Amino acid sequence: MENQEIIMGIIIHGGNARSSAMRAIAEAKNGNFEAAEKLMEESKAELNKAHRVQTDLIQAESRGEKTEISLLMVHAQDHFMNAMTVRELSVEIIELIKKL
Known part of the structure; x- marks a missing residue:
């Protein structure tokens, strides 16, 4: 797989993770x-x-295969780290909603 396709996989899966977590909060708010x-x-997932x-x-990089650092x-x-943070916060927010 070409490098750009690999990188796009991180963006797509990170974006999907973030979206699912945000939709989960909305569902929790509705009970x-x-x-x-x-x-x-x-x-x-x-x-x-x-x-x-x-x-x-x-x-791959640890095996000596260099990865070009690009804006992409x-x-x-950034997308991946943001998705991780949103998911972690979503867990806490949903727990708080349950307690209300």
Whole structure:
């Protein structure tokens, strides 16, 4: 797979993870905790996919295969980290909504 396609995988899966987590909050706000849980599971699965792509890039670099640092790569890493943060916060927000 070409480098740009690999990087786009991180962006796509990170974006999907973030979107699922945000939709989970909306479902929880409406009292649909079962739907929220399903969306959080989807979010976790998407994050795992993005993480696998990132790990493959890191392992390739550790074998001496250089990865070009481009604006697209930086954007992908930003997307991934943002998705991780949103998902972690979503877990806490949904728990707070449940307590209300």
